[in-house]
Amino acid sequence: MATLNTALISHPRQHRLPTPTQNPISITVNNDRFFANHPILLLIDQCTGTKQLKQVHAQMLRIGLFFDPYSASKLITAFALSPSSSLGYARKVFDQIPQPNLYTWNILIRAYASSPDPDHSLLIFLQMLVQCPELPNKFTFPFVIKAAAELSASRLGRGLHGMAVKASLGSDVFILNSLIHFYAACGCLDMAYQVFVNIPRRDVVSWNSIITSFAQGNCPDEALELFRVMEAENMKPNDVTMVGILSACAKKLDLEIGKWVHSYIERNEINGSLTLNNAMLDMYTKCGSFEDAKRLFDKMPEKDIVSWTTMLAGYAKLGDYDAALRVFNAMPSQDTAAWNALISAYEQSGKPKEALAVFNELQLCQSAKPDEVTLVSTLSACAQLGAMDLGGWIHVYIKRQGIKLNCHLTTSLIDMYSKCGDLEKALEVFHSVDTRDVFVWSAMIAGLAMHGCGRDAIYLFTKMKETKVKPNAVTFTNLLCACSHTGLVEEGRDFFNQMEPVYGVLPGVKHYACMVDILGRAGRLEEAMKLIKNMPIAPGASVWGALLAACRLHGNVDLAEQACGCLLELEPWNHGAYVLLSNIYAKLGKWDKVSGIRKLMRDSGLKKEPGCSLVEVNGVVHEFLVGDNSHPLCEKIYMKLDEISARLKSVGYVPNKSHLLQLVEEEDVQEQALYLHSERLAIAFGLLTMGPSQPIRIVKNLRVCGDCHSVAKLISRLYDREIFLRDSCWNEVQQSLPIDKGILSKPTHHVAILLVETL
The missing domain is CATH 1.25.40 (Serine Threonine Protein Phosphatase 5, Tetratricopeptide repeat)
Known part of the structure; x- marks a missing residue:
């Protein structure tokens, strides 16, 4: 190994700082490259892992080469940006450099801007402003602006924009392109477009940035129009351009334009990269053209996990679950995104049992781990089924794994606990978080509504306004439902009338349906x-x-x-x-x-x-149809029903036969018809298999008849058991029993029956 003379070891060469009258040193060229061809530095490019880089680092320290700014910057670059990068170690190395040059500062800013911790990029930039004698240059700003975009730090990004202008870099195309992306990431498409039109000489990256911004910002028509203008100005598009255009076609669900784009790519011989092929595949599946998607998929020379997952999600969206499973099983590897696509597809298609079955398989898988998206979809499936045992287990899992409760997870937990009948637990989650967006507030208002706490829901809405969170259409749907379910006609009318003039929310069909429900329940049918x-x-x-x-x-x-x-x-x-x-x-x-x-x-x-009721026992969801005799414990269930019937009669219960919805003349047959309703079988099974302290939570697919409503109340009192009985259509539910006032109130009876008029 070559060595340097001992004088360098004893006296590391100090980098002379520029005086205010000197030109700053360029980032791209270290002006002093005295050791550029040193054998040790040449070894850096040959390193294939951090272990070898650390050995080179040790040699550089031993001979004093590390204290040369150019040599140190080359080592930092390898640690921060190479395929075998170790950003944490790069930062430690950086902190040991006596006087890092601007190039080295920029390398670290760039590396952190693309890392999971872009905020570190901004912190290093601020540190650079204080410690580095050189001013930020045109290579500094694009990466620090990128970090601001990743964090949607609107105010900070605007400040960086101003700094670039003051540094006479306001017309640099690289900085302006990064600003287009920044403003779009912050939701300011007007500002992004303003930056774009003011670029003196736009390059293809400029066009790609603005087209992608509009495509991803739900403005597909504008993206397509920009592409036409780009062509008119004779700017040749590349594969990145076409990815943006295909994304716009997918947003519009416009198969005709999508096919034209496909042929345009072939005619102009645009490089068919994997990313471009995946974008085309996504367009075809979203536009519903699975023949084209399958043809493209089969022809693709290279496929990655995105390609496979796109096909899987497409089949699932189509409702062809057999094909989706075939794709899933054929995948070379199944990452978390693939599992999520399958779970989400089942959950969103009204197949919550299948979604939970896939989630259980994921738990046994060693190659993938549930993430936030997995948990949100699974919690939604739990809410549909009333599976609070599993939902509660997921809540514990979130805590044990140290997963931060962001607004998506918070909303899902509140929704799950509310629909499973545990309002206190939903409120506990709500009050446990510091950050609440409009969906968190809206979910809690919905939870109070479905439990009959109308005035509590209104109170919570006033607290929401005090925190300056602006209500949206979902908020008002839930608020109007709360008024409907507790007979607050005038309050509901006031909220409805205030939606547009006071809150800027235009009433939609759902809000009118809620108002019709409010008036209809109150008997004001003509109104x-x-x-x-x-x-x-x-x-x-x-x-x-x-x-x-x-x-x-x-x-x-x-x-x-x-x-x-x-x-x-x-x-x-x-x-x-x-x-x-x-x-x-x-x-x-x-x-x-x-x-x-x-x-x-x-x-x-x-x-x-057919009427169907679900009840969860020890984490397993059991399903009962009307008159069901397929359950393994069928005989014991009917014996329990006989016992319940005898106890009901002993306290004077008389069946309300007006709830029979078919002509049945025989008296005993009339009683038997009510006796066999699916919710009664589920209650009997719950009493038979669950401990005395466990609430019985039942979800029914149809409206609960009035007689079963009354019977559930009586059984609750006779057996001293909490019984929650609700319809699976959670948007319009009500709690039929009186509620103590106060936001942490409990039902005054053991049974809480949540009903819905279901079509």
Whole structure:
């Protein structure tokens, strides 16, 4: 190994600092390269790992070469930017350099800007301003601006923009391109475009930056228009340009333009990189052209995890779960993103049991680990099923793994606990976090609404306003539901009327449906009908469904027929509308009308969805259909039902046969029909298998009938058990029992029954 003379070891050469009148040293060239060809420095480029780099570092220290600024900067570059980089060690090495030059500062700023800790890039930049005798240059600003973009630090980024202008670098194309990305990342597309149009000489990166900004900022039409202008100005696009354009096509779901872009790429022989092929694949799957997607996928010379996951997610979105599973099983490796695609697809398609089954498989997998996206999707599936044991386990898992409760996870936990009937736990999560965005507040308002705490929900809304969090459309949907479920008609009307003039939120179909529900529940059916007629937008199925449900509640046949007719015009396949009108006829004893509707449903090929109730016991979700006898404990369940029936009769319970929705003349058969409802089987199973202190939480797919509602209350008192019974349609739920006032209130009875008028 070559060595330096001893004089250098004894007296490390000091780098002479420039005086204020001198030109600053260039970042790209270390002006003093006396040791550039030293054998030890040449070894740096040959190192394949941090261990070898550390050995070179030791040699440099031993012979004094480390104290040469150029030599130190070359070592820092290898540690910070090479494929085998070790940024933490690079920082330690940097801290040992007596006088790092501007190049070395820039290398560290650049490395941290692309790391998981971009805030360190900004801190090092501030440190540089104090300690480095040289001013930031055109190579400093792009990376520190990138760090600000990663953090969406709008105010800081604007300050950096100002600093660049004051340093006479305001027209540098590299800095301006980075500013386009920064403003877009902060949601300021107008400013991004303003920077773009003021670039003196735009390069292809400038065009790519602005096109990608608009494509990713949900402005696909503007992105496509910019591409046309780019072509008109004879600027040749590259593969990055086309990735942005394909992203815009995917956002527009415009297959025709997407195919044109594909042919444009081929005609102009644009390099078909893996990233470009993945973007094209994504466009085809999102636009629903799976034949094109499959053809492209099969032809791709190189595939990565993104390619496979895109195909998996596409099939899952299409509802072809067999194909999605085939893709999943065929993947060379299954990373967390692939598992997430499968779990999310099942969860969002109303298949929560399948989503939890995949999550359980992931737990046994050694090659992937659940991340935030996994947990959010799984918690949503738990909420749909009422699976609070698993949901609670995930909450514990988050704590044990030290995962920070961001707003997405907080919202999911609140939602899960609320829908599983544990309002106190939902409130505990809500109060445990310091950062609450509009979705966290809205989720908690929804939780209070579904538990019948209408005034608590309104109180929470006032606290939300005090924290300067602006409500959105979801907030008002949940707030209006809270008013509906607790009969707060005037309060609901006030919130609805204030939405646009006070809060700038334009009422949508869901908000009108909520108002119709508020008025309908209160018996103001004519007023609800007047509201519908005066709507500035076309009433959707949810509006007519709310009116139809109100007509059922108050027995208004004429208005129900009108509402049902309008609903079926919008959704001819909606079997729920037929069933609800049939229920109204049945309640009034108009069995000929019931028969007519049933015949109409048969002729149309529509079938009433069978009643199904789910109950979780020891982390396993059990499913019961009406009159079910398929469960392994079927015999014991029916024996328990007999015991329950006897105890109910002993306290004077008389079945309310008006809730029978079919013509049954025999008295004992009438009772048997009510006796076999799925929620009663689930309650009997819960009493049979769960400990006395465990609440029984049941989710039903259809509306709980009034008789089962009454029976659940009586069973709760007779067996001294908490019973939570709710509909799986969580958007419109109510708690039917009185609630003590106060935001941490509990039900005054053991049973909390959450009901919904479901279509």
